[in-house]
Amino acid sequence: QVQLVESGGGLVQAGGSLRLSCAASGRTGSSGAMGWFRQAPGKEREFVAAIRWSGGSVDYSDPVRGRFTISRDNAKNTVDLQMNSLKPEDTAVYYCAAKLSPFALRDEYRYDYWGQGTQVTVSS
Numbered sequence: 361q362v363q364l365v366e367s368g369g370g371l372v373q374a375g376g377s378l379r380l381s382c383a384a385s386g387r388t389g390s391s392g393a394m395g396w397f398r399q400a401p402g403k404e405r406e407f408v409a410a411i412r413w414s415g416g417s418v419d420y421s422d423p424v425r426g427r428f429t430i431s432r433d434n435a436k437n438t439v440d441l442q443m444n445s446l447k448p449e450d451t452a453v454y455y456c457a458a459k460l461s462p463f464a465l466r467d468e469y470r471y472d473y474w475g476q477g478t479q480v481t482v483s484s
Contacts, residue, residue: 362386362473364456369478372446376482380441382456382475390414392460394432394439397468398452398480405455409441410465419465423449446482453477 368380382394395410409430411418418430429442439456457471464470 364475366478400452
């Protein structure tokens with residue numbers, strides 16, 4: 361069993377920055393991946409970014425590419441999401457997720473474990 365705990369959400373003005381962190385406990389597997397998803401009020405959950413444990417290759421959604429950076433610390437089993445140049449449309453609950461395989465990073469249904477979510481609010 362894997363448990364994921366997110367931290368770092370909060371309220372920030374447009375143009376500001378926040379850093380989210382996800383701590384994973386349990387066997388995440390060295391060949392899997394970690395991802396961040398978000399869900400805004402009244403909208404479906406959407407892919408934000410993902411990183412593979414092995415090799416560290418990353419993927420970003422178009423709305424956040426160039427502003428957000430995902431990184432991992434294999435020794436600590438943590439994954440961070442640095443969010444810069446935040447916009448009001450980035451407001452959402454952000455979820456950390458873990459998958460045991462390195463494929464289909466953008467497909468939320470292919471993730472095996474989820475955190476409880478952390479609120480990010482960007483004011484205009």
